[in-house]
Amino acid sequence: MASSAPRRRLRGRRGECEALDQVVAHARAGRGQVLVLRGEAGVGKSALLEFLVEGSGGCQVLRAVGVESEMELAFAGLHQLCVPLMGNLDRIPGPQRDALSVAFGLSAGSAPDRFLVGLAVLSLLAEAAEEQPIVCVVDDAQWLDQVSAQTLAFVARRLLAERVALVFAVRTTTSVGAGDQFGGLGEIVVRGLHDDDARILLESVVPGRLDEHVRDRIVSETRGNPLALLELTRGLSAADLAGGFGRPDARPLASQIEESYLRRIELLPAAAQRLLLAAAAEPVGDAPLLRRVAERLDIAPDAAAAVEATGLIDFGARVRFRHPLVRSAAYRGADPTVRRDVHRALAEATDSVFDSDRQAWHRAHAAVDPDEALAEELERSAGRAQARGGVAAAAAFLRRATELTPDSGRRATRAAAAAQATFASGSPDAALELLAAAQLGRLDEAQHARQSWLRAQIVFARRRGGEALPLLLDAAGRLAGVDAAQAREAYLDAIGSAVFAGRLPDHADVRDVAEAARTAPPATWPPRPSDLLLDALVAWFADGTVEGAPLLRAALEAFKGAAEDGGEDAMRWLWLTWLAAGDMWDDEAWHELTTRAVRSARESGALNFLPLALGYRAAMCVHAGEFGLAAMLIGEADSIVEVTGHSPMSYPAMLLMAWSGDARAESVIRSGIGEASSWGEGRAIGLGHYLLAVLYNGLGRYQDALTHGEQAMEYEDTSVVGFALAEAVESAARSGVPEAASAALRRLEERADASGTDWALGVLARSRALLCDGPSADRLYREAVERLGRSRIAVQLARTHLLYGEWLRRENRRVEAREHLRTAHGMLQGFGAAAFAERARRELLATGETLRPLPVDAGGVREALTAQEEQVARLAVDGMTNSEIGAALFISPRTVEWHLSKVFTKLDVKSRNKLRAALSDI
The missing domain is CATH 1.25.40 (Serine Threonine Protein Phosphatase 5, Tetratricopeptide repeat)
Structure with a gap:
């Protein structure tokens, strides 16, 4: 609970303090609030957070602090924040409760998806806030572990009608960390104090009279940074300062402040320094654990008093440092041997049953020589982390396990596993380094083949198109002798790479790649949908549309069945089945695959897959004339991409702009064409020309449409050229160029006849x-x-x-x-x-028709409701409860209720029973 003591405003922070007061006031009133405080180290973010806490009377205050040494332990930061709420765990829906329990290691189960964990945290906060407003304070958020940062950013973007405030303090000068996860949220940039305030603060901590010129120089060099003003002059006399401040230090300000803390730490007795180091290495702030560690290190009880007297740390119910830079100074400045001793003591004092992973982490940092038993324990920790959905944590455990493995063969195997986990966690460069380390060991042919495939997949993920193509073909050839199923998947990846490379020069043509894929090992029986797709695409590209169409039709049917059953193949290969269905003009496949993909992704909360599924579903909606729904799905996908940091999918938005005749479409699409070459996506060039042909046909600029239609037809881009042919026929006919129209029509006839769909x-x-x-x-x-x-x-x-x-x-x-x-x-x-x-x-x-002007309320419900309101209303009409709607849309039930109240007002209805009729015109 916040203190009831009188508050004092911080010097020079009137605007920031008023904004923080508003955050709490709005949260108390049931309007969820999010604020990010950004600034350099020592600028006063932590002081502002303390001001916020002091003004949160009547609210439950939840706190978490990002710790650099914990960045690779999944859910560590989130666990700090949520521990006081765990008594409400039984009040949230079962799937969410199970996901959060697994994430926090409270129960065993399959890896929970981060969206489901995020929704669980949102529900937990919403439930607790019904009893009492909640203020969540997260300091040094740039050092949160990746999963915690993503989850809290997810929650922050969905706070609306909850009595919850979420405030982050993020350092702007850090080059690594989770700070970027909070981009796009409301923020205040916390800057140094104005000169007058800085001078007053400086004079308050310097003994005696300070030379005016020296004072001004200090203020200038510290740029009004409060912590620098307080700490950099500590221990210096007025005489020292009067002679001049000395040369300006070239180090970053954070380093200077940390150095000042380090000087103070070095003045402490050795035992007190060890205690401070132990507190720095134990980031949870567990006071009983720290006492056990002190006993193991033979640190006398009076050492705590000596350290506390410096003001660097507070040994209360939870151990808290004066500033995060004190922690880093205590840890980085310690002798490596002493640091290992401290980690060893922490490992011995940590519960091996309830906190086995952190115990293994400390043991790993205490180790000097290779240790196979410890490497095996770290490997088990990696497995547990993976099971909780902590891919980054699994990668960290595996990397350390690799370093501690004495046998070169096992070290290579673990390095490869670490590379796989590191790639999955979104660090392709680090994964490539680990693969290089794996190559130094003794590898059999199967390991070589799988590592070659992983390397190729990393290259493909970093730069779509042709660069990965020779690597994928080489990996597929290697895998053919050791794993037929994986070889076929690698060949399918290779065809996809060739499709994306498209017309770009110096890359193999997709026909040649299809011929190479023809040598893939035969599929097992019964064939997987991906096996059918490989054979179909080989025939389609190598033999032609007539020969390939029946096989492609059968493959799409198999994928529709897999999607209905929730099979992994349907998600894994949606990016290729979507394109194949487009070439087949198969609107039913588009509809079924995307509908089920979105549903499956929502139900499982598939973090990496949902934006892709939403994007393709949005594109289907554009073709179906449901532009409003398409825009809503695109917006949802964009919001998820903001949370995850993945590359946005621009095609659906450009498709909608082209069909809408948006004034911005021309420049946006042309820009996309220009960027496609640099990204290695030749297919996107053809796609851009097709979209411009649609745009210009709509505008009646038929010659321009023909120009771009012909450019789109220059290469057989998958799910592009067929549509472009139709645009070219229309624009050529309207431009009076019958020869061009006839040529495009002949090519269209072959493709349309092979498809045979009504479309x-x-x-x-x-x-x-x-x-x-x-x-x-x-x-x-x-x-x-x-x-x-x-x-x-x-x-x-x-x-x-x-x-x-x-x-x-x-x-x-x-x-x-x-x-x-x-x-x-x-x-x-x-x-x-x-x-x-x-x-x-x-x-x-x-x-001669006379068009009457549209009435003022033309469009009715479509214009009255926002996209989110319309979606909530439609799900309510389908009979879903507020909790079910919230789970489907990743918002809280209270926010669902808030949206429905606005829908009822706008549509002038009193209950859900009346909604169906009111929505019938949408």
Whole structure:
């Protein structure tokens, strides 16, 4: 609980103090608050946090401190914060409770996903806040372990209607750590004090009168940093200072402050220094544990009093340092031998049953020589960390296990395992270094092959496209002799790499890669969906669309079944099955694969997969004419990417902009084309030209559309060229270039006939109609309308009505033209396809139609509700409870209730029973 003692405002911090007071006030009122305090070491962030705590009367205060030595222990920071709330664990939904229990090591189970853990923390905070407002204070957040930082950033972005405040202090000068996880949140940059305040603070700690020029120089050199003003002059007399401050130190300010602490520590007796070192190496602040360590190190009880008298540390219920730089100074300044002795004592004093991993961690830091038994224990700790979802922690344990392994063969095996975990934790460069270390050991052919594959996968992840291609082919060839299943997956990766490389020069053509993949070992029986996909893509690229289409159709059916069953293959290969379904014009596969992928990702909270699934689902929604839902899904994916730090998926947003006729689309897409080459994604170049063709056809700039359509057709980019052919036929026909239109149509015919879907054959019929006259054109337009009406691709149906209406008007069949143009205009305007809708409007006016202005409330519910409100409302209509909606959307039940109250107000309904009718127009 916060202290009830009177508070004093901090000197020179009026604005910051008022902002912190507002944070607490809003949290008490039920408006969740998040604030990040950013600044250099010693600038006063911790003091501001203490001011916040003192002003949090009536609130429960939860605290955590990031510790540099704990950065690789998964959930360490989160555990600090949540321990006082664990009594409420039974009040949150079962899956969330189980995930958090496994994450904290309270129970065994499969690795929990971080999103599910994040939702559990959000629910835990929301439940506790119902009884009492909560203020969470996290100091030195840049040193939180990666999983804790991601989880807290996830929670921070979802606080809305909870009585919770979450305040982070993050150092700006650090080059490593978790500080970037909190980008995009509300923040205050804490700067040094103004000169007047800095002078007053300096004079308060310097004995005697300070020379005016020296004082000003100190203020200038410290840039008003309060801790520097207090600490750098400590121990110096006025006489020392009057003669001049000496040359400006070239070290960073944090190093200077740390050095000042180190000087003070060195003045302490040896026993007191060892006690301070033990406290620094034990980051939890466990006072009873520290007493046991002191006994093992023969440190007399009066040493604690000597250390506490310096003001560097406080031995209360929990051990707390005056400043994090005291901890780092005590640890880094210690003799390595003494440091190992302290870690050994900490290992002996740590409970081997309830905290076995931290015990192993201390033993590892106490070790000097290789130790196979200890390496095995670290390997077991890595397994436990992996089971809790702490991939980064697993990698850290495995790296240290590698260093302690005496046998070169086992050391190579552990280095490879460490590389795999390090890559999975998002550190590809460090993973490559570990792979290089693994190569120094004795490896059999299977190990060589798997390490080659991992190296190739790392290269592919860092730079999509052709650079990884020869590595993937080499790895696939090596694996063929030792693991047929993995060899086939490596060949599938290689085909994917070739697809992404696309038209870029100096890279193998996808046909050549397909021929190489034909040599893959045969699949086992029954074949996995990925086996069917490999054989299908080999045939598609090497033999042609006619031969490959039946196999590709069967592979997509297998993946739809795998997606329905929740199989891992469906997630692992969605990036390729999406492209294959696009080449097959298979809208049902798109719909089913993406719908189930999003559902599975939500249910499991799949951190790495959900943004991809949301992106592809959003693209499907664009083609289906559900632009509002697409925008909402894109926004959700972007918010997740902000939390995870993964690269954003730009294609869905550009697709939506192109179809919407967004004024920004041209520059954004052209910029994407320019960046594609540097990233090694030749396919993205073709994709960008296709999107520009869509944009320009909507705007009626047919010559520009033809130019980009032809550029998109220059290479057989997967899930691009077929769509680009249709754009080229329309733009060439409208530009009066029948030869170009006929050439594109011939290529389109082969692909559409091989597909055989209503989407493909409907677009083909429309494209043929553009090059016909009289009854033939009329019949083909009607066929296109009929076929596309049976598909999910509403945007192409609307465009067909538009083209048919344009043709009918030129045929002077104005009454019939109006019918189709009204349909097109209504559909396109309803979607939000503004440019195409404007084309339809102009055509309608040309028929003599008088368009009445839209009413003020046109759009009704669509414009009244935000995307989040609409999604909550739809799930409520489906019968989901507030808790179920919250779990699906990663928000708290209280936030769901808050959204629903706004929905009811906007739609003027009183209950959920009335929502379905109110939403029927969306």
